[in-house]
Amino acid sequence: MEKFQQFILGYGPQxxxxxxxxLFFLSWNIENIAGVLFNYKKWKHAFINxxxxxxxxxxxxxxxxxxxxxxxxxxxxxxxxxxxxxxxxSSFFIFITTFVFLDLGEYxxxxxxxxxxxxxxxxxxxxxxxxxxxxxxxxxxxxxxxIRLSFTLLWVFLSGAVFWAIxxxxxxxxxxxxxxxxxxxxxxxxxxxxxxxxxxxxxHQVHHHYKQPYTDSNFGDVLSIWDRLFGTFKRMPxxxxxxxxxxHMQKEDNGNFKTLFKIPFNKxxxx
Ligand SMILES: [Zn+2]
Ligand SMILES: [Zn+2]
Numbered sequence: 001m002e003k004f005q006q007f008i009l010g011y012g013p014q015x016x017x018x019x020x021x022x023l024f025f026l027s028w029n030i031e032n033i034a035g036v037l038f039n040y041k042k043w044k045h046a047f048i049n050x051x052x053x054x055x056x057x058x059x060x061x062x063x064x065x066x067x068x069x070x071x072x073x074x075x076x077x078x079x080x081x082x083x084x085x086x087x088x089x090s091s092f093f094i095f096i097t098t099f100v101f102l103d104l105g106e107y108x109x110x111x112x113x114x115x116x117x118x119x120x121x122x123x124x125x126x127x128x129x130x131x132x133x134x135x136x137x138x139x140x141x142x143x144x145x146x147i148r149l150s151f152t153l154l155w156v157f158l159s160g161a162v163f164w165a166i167x168x169x170x171x172x173x174x175x176x177x178x179x180x181x182x183x184x185x186x187x188x189x190x191x192x193x194x195x196x197x198x199x200x201x202x203x204h205q206v207h208h209h210y211k212q213p214y215t216d217s218n219f220g221d222v223l224s225i226w227d228r229l230f231g232t233f234k235r236m237p238x239x240x241x242x243x244x245x246x247x248h249m250q251k252e253d254n255g256n257f258k259t260l261f262k263i264p265f266n267k268x269x270x271x
Contacts, residue, residue, distance in 0.1 A: 005091065005164040008164045008167050008168050008171075009163060009164050009167065012164075012167030012168070012170070012171065013167070015171055016167075016170055016171050016174055019171060019174045019175075020174050020178070023174060023175065023178050024134060024137075024178060027134040027178050027179075027182045028134055030182065030184055031133055031134060031182060031183040031184060034184055035133070035183040035184060036183055036184065036185055037131055037133070037183055040131045042133070045131055045133070045135060046133075046135035048139075048255075048256060048257050048260070049129070049135040049136060049137075049138045049139040050135060050138055051257040052138050052139055052140055052141070052142070052257075053138055055141075055142040055261070056140065056142050056145040058142075059142055059145045059146040059149065060145070060149070062146075063146065063149035063150065063153065066153055067149075067153060067156065067166075070153060070156055070157050071156065071161070071162070071163050071166070074156075074157060074160040074161075075160070075162065078160070079157075079160050080157065080158060080159045080160015080161065081158070081159060081160065082094070082097055082098065082101070082159045082160045082161055082162075083160045085097060094162065094165055095165045095168060095169075098159065098161045098162070098165040098166065098169060099165070099169050099172075099222075100223075101155065101159050101161070102152070102155055102156075102159070102161065102166070102169055103220070103221055103222050103223050103226070104226060105151065105152065105154075105155035106152075106220075106221035106222075107219050107220055107221065107223075107226040107227075107230075108151075109148060109151040109152075110219040110220075110221065111219050111232070112151075113144070113147070114215070114216055114219070119144075119147060121263065121264040121266075122141045122143040122144040122147060122264045123141075123144055124245055124247070124248065124263060124264075125139065125140070125141040125144065125260050125261075125263050125264070126139050126140055126141070126144070127208065127215065127244070127245040127248075128244060128245050128248040128253065128254040128260065128263070129208070129243060129244065129254070130210075130243050130244040130249065130254060131183070131243055132181055132183065132204075132205060132208045132243045133181065133182065133183035134178055134181055134182050134183065136181045136208075137177050137178055137180075137181045139260075141260070141261070141263070141264060143264055172222070173221070173222065176198070176199065176221065176222045177221075179200075179201060180199055180200075180201060180203075180204035181201070181204065182201050184201055185201060185202050185205070185238060186200055186201060186202055188202075191203075195224055196224070197223060197224060197225060198222060198223060198224055199218065199220045199221065199222060199223070199224050200224075202235075202238060203218045203220075203224060203235070204218060205238065205241055205243075206218050206234055206235060206236050206238075206241070207219070208241075208243050208244075209236065209241050209242060209243070210242045210243065210244040210245055210246050210249065211245075211246045213234065214234055214236055215245065216232065217232050217233065217234035218232065218233060218234060219232055248263070
């Protein structure tokens with residue numbers, strides 16, 4: 001276990017990057033073979049979403065440094081409730097508690113992004129995609145990127161989570177975030193089984209339905225248990241599903257990167 005932790009600490013970010021690239025490529029090809037939506041320009045769509053990679057780099061670097069400093073401080077001062085739990089010497093226990101707590105944190109963050117109008121103005125960029133496929137994963141406004149990482153930083157601070165457990169969680173998150181957005185649907189019975197605990201593509205697609213109450217459902221990141229627990233779990237007949245968000249359904253609102261970038265700063269803003 002010690003060796004594994006050392007490996008994660010040494011190569012975590014690289015593993016994350018290679019895994020993302022590899023799984024993105026795999027998902028892209030699965031979509032080409034078994035996708036649900038075909039009548040759209042896939043490369044053009046991906047090109048628009050991929051531009052957010054570049055705008056999000058400064059925020060990632062900045063918050064990356066803040067993470068390192070925060071974790072250094074919490075471990076030095078034994079700060080955070082994870083440092084005061086029983087079984088704190090078991091790596092397995094440390095990882096599971098970190099994972100579950102940070103996943104709850106993601107749920108709360110996502111719920112807040114939907115409920116606070118000033119924050120929704122950023123998150124709506126992700127929802128404005130009228131086709132949800134693997135490239136939608138990349139469609140995150142740099143403003144939201146900074147807000148999301150700041151929330152994670154807060155959860156890390158409060159919990160006193162250790163670096164290797166956070167990195168391992170992020171590696172798992174690469175799978176789950178791509179899996180949630182893939183243009184593919186699990187067979188219903190399988191979806192019902194996996195969906196008991198995890199967010200499936202089918203469930204996240206409901207979250208991307210263009211109107212309420214479905215947009216405000218299935219907020220979970222990896223686990224679907226929070227939605228079941230807090231009453232935000234929803235299913236709908238997937239053949240009725242329309243991707244996008246009712247306020248930004250027109251091409252002129254969601255069809256190019258420049259327009260998307262400006263959405264949060266639009267004065268005539270309404271949900
Ligand atoms: Zn959302
Ligand atoms: Zn999404």
